[in-house]
Amino acid sequence: MRYRDVVAATAAIGALARAGRHRDAVSLFSRVLADGVPRPNEFTFGTVLRSATALRDPRAGAQLHACAAKFGLRSDVFVGSALVDHYAKMGAMREAQGALGDTREPNVVSYTALIAGFLKNGMPEKALGLFRCMPEKNVVSWNAMIGGCSQAGLSEEAVGLFREMCREGVWPNEFAFPCVLTSVANTGALGVARSVHASAIKHLGKLDVYIGNSLVICYARCGSLEDSVLVFASMEQKNVVSWNALICGYAQNGRGEEALAAHKRMIATGLKANNVTLLGLLFGCNHAGLVDEGYSLFKTAQREQPDTLKPEHYACVVDLFSRAKRFDEAKRFLEDLPFEPGLGFWKSMIGGCLIHWNKDLAESVAKRIHALDPEDTSSYILLSNVYFSVGNWESASMIRRHIKEKGLKRITGCSWIDVQDKAHVFVNGDSRHPQSDEIYKVLEVCLDNDEDEHCLAV
DNA sequence: ATAGGGTTAG
Numbered sequence: 149m150r151y152r153d154v155v156a157a158t159a160a161i162g163a164l165a166r167a168g169r170h171r172d173a174v175s176l177f178s179r180v181l182a183d184g185v186p187r188p189n190e191f192t193f194g195t196v197l198r199s200a201t202a203l204r205d206p207r208a209g210a211q212l213h214a215c216a217a218k219f220g221l222r223s224d225v226f227v228g229s230a231l232v233d234h235y236a237k238m239g240a241m242r243e244a245q246g247a248l249g250d251t252r253e254p255n256v257v258s259y260t261a262l263i264a265g266f267l268k269n270g271m272p273e274k275a276l277g278l279f280r281c282m283p284e285k286n287v288v289s290w291n292a293m294i295g296g297c298s299q300a301g302l303s304e305e306a307v308g309l310f311r312e313m314c315r316e317g318v319w320p321n322e323f324a325f326p327c328v329l330t331s332v333a334n335t336g337a338l339g340v341a342r343s344v345h346a347s348a349i350k351h352l353g354k355l356d357v358y359i360g361n362s363l364v365i366c367y368a369r370c371g372s373l374e375d376s377v378l379v380f381a382s383m384e385q386k387n388v389v390s391w392n393a394l395i396c397g398y399a400q401n402g403r404g405e406e407a408l409a410a411h412k413r414m415i416a417t418g419l420k421a422n423n424v425t426l427l428g429l430l431f432g433c434n435h436a437g438l439v440d441e442g443y444s445l446f447k448t449a450q451r452e453q454p455d456t457l458k459p460e461h462y463a464c465v466v467d468l469f470s471r472a473k474r475f476d477e478a479k480r481f482l483e484d485l486p487f488e489p490g491l492g493f494w495k496s497m498i499g500g501c502l503i504h505w506n507k508d509l510a511e512s513v514a515k516r517i518h519a520l521d522p523e524d525t526s527s528y529i530l531l532s533n534v535y536f537s538v539g540n541w542e543s544a545s546m547i548r549r550h551i552k553e554k555g556l557k558r559i560t561g562c563s564w565i566d567v568q569d570k571a572h573v574f575v576n577g578d579s580r581h582p583q584s585d586e587i588y589k590v591l592e593v594c595l596d597n598d599e600d601e602h603c604l605a606v
Numbered sequence: 607a608t609a610g611g612g613t614t615a616g
Contacts, residue, residue: 158607194608229609236610260610291611298612326612361613392614399615427615460616492616 154186162195170199174208181215190224197230201237209234213247223252232258236265256282260289267296272305287318295327306331307340320351322359329362338370345379357385361393368397388419396428404436421449423456430464439472459487466493470500475509491520491527498530502537510534525551 151157157180164173177196180188193216200208213222213231221227228251235244244265248258259282266275279285279293290313297306310328313320325348332341345363348355355363360383367376376397383390391414398407411421411429421429426449433442446465449457462485469478478497482489494517501510510531517527528551535544 155607160607162607189607191608198609226608233610255609257610262610264610286610288611293611295611321611323612330613356612358613363613365614387613389614394614396615422614424614431615463616 150183151180151186154189154192157186157188158192158195161192161199165195165199165202170202173199174203174205188219190221190226193219193221193224194226194230197227197234201230201234204238206238206240209238222250225251225253225255225258228252228254229258229261232265233261236261236268239269241265241269241271256284256286256289259283260292263289264292264296267292267300270300272297272300272302285318287313287321287324290318291321291323291327294324294331298327298331301334303331303334307335310344314347320347322352322356325352325355325359326362329359329366333362333366333369336370338367338372341366341370341372341375357383357387357390360385361387361389364390364393365397368393368400371401373397373401373403386417388422388425391419392422392424392428395425395432399428399432399435402435404432404434404438404441407432408438408441420453421456423458423461426456426461427464430461430468434464434468434471437472439468439474442468459490462489463492463496467496467499470497471503473500473504473506475500475506491517491524494520495527495530498527498534502530502534505534505537507534507538507540523554 151160157176161173161176161180164170164176174196177188177192177199180186180192193212197209197212200212209231216222216224216227216231228247231247232244232251235241235247244262248254248262251258259278263275263278263282266272266278275293275296279289282289290309294306294309294313297303297309306328310320310324313324325344328344329341332344341363344366348359348363352359360379363379364376364383367373367379376394380386380390380394391410395407395410395414398404398410407429411425414421414425426445429445430442433439433445443465446461449461462481465481466478469475469481475497478500482493482497485493494513497513498510498517501507501513514527514531517524528547532544532547535541535547
């Protein structure tokens, strides 16, 4: 069938795209093009390019780009933004920049698409540079910056940008809050969480399910399970993500029993658990020592929805057994894995050996790890800690020397506490804090009261 | 008839 005019043809392509039938949309475009009638215009290209992007098909994108150029539409702003967005989402940032350069009158959309691309492809400085000098900003450009920083793990930047946006008088919409709340969750600042929550109510009135979910996880990560549960209870709409957020919150805070209970309630509402649910449950069981419950959940999932199982779930089971000193079961489980265990699996085992002072097993597992990766520092450290724990100082310091000699780099873990919305970060043996002396005095008092605890030198 | 931004684990 032929289309009466270009409007009808474009509408037909657009309808396919809206129905998610992107492959058909691209085919229809090719047919229209082959017929030669009607002649596609800038709207047609914009529409079909979106489908090529949704398909993540760089070949189709490049062909459409060339074709648009042939039709003299390359410098149109609609075609241009669609091209920038396409290339940015394919990770081809040079081409994306080129497409913006070819656009005669680039607008907010063109710039925003490029900024989002820079952030997604690990170039936050370029994104920020462009954002600072773009001719015009709107709430979407702000959201792209906030969301992109949040995804890139630049939590402080994301929160800062959110504040700046509000200061500039830009009214945040519902898209901004999930991003900024994720970032707040990563910094763990409860006071900030509360103020962003208040800001959401002030700006939006009603909170949608995305924001509710983000609040549940944010409060849990900031250490306030009370607020987390309160938000969850107040949500009108709940989906799998909401339940997962609740379950994971319980799990992170060591409340395995409550996580299991929440899972039962979730099933009762007719929702099906997915891979994240299972991971949260296993994690919760892990930290509450609910070994049999956790393993039985795993086996049920293996039976009923084997497609949801990923290596991470198997790793949790290894952790579950080895933390509980059930090394034989852990070993048997490892041998029966349906895939090659990665380093993480063996590290899990050493972790268990450290808790239970199992030197012999730690040695044999360390051998396996170093066969896979001789540069793996964390397993050396874990092994030397096992030696420390059983009082074998010589072997322990030998390993430390070995690490130094090989020049292996180790990633230092850190912890922090939040005092009046300011995070104070510490690493082991740190003395850089301005109140360091006082802090250590208080610490000594605490440690004196607690002499039975084993203090592991890492 | 067309465009850019959102939530869950480690």
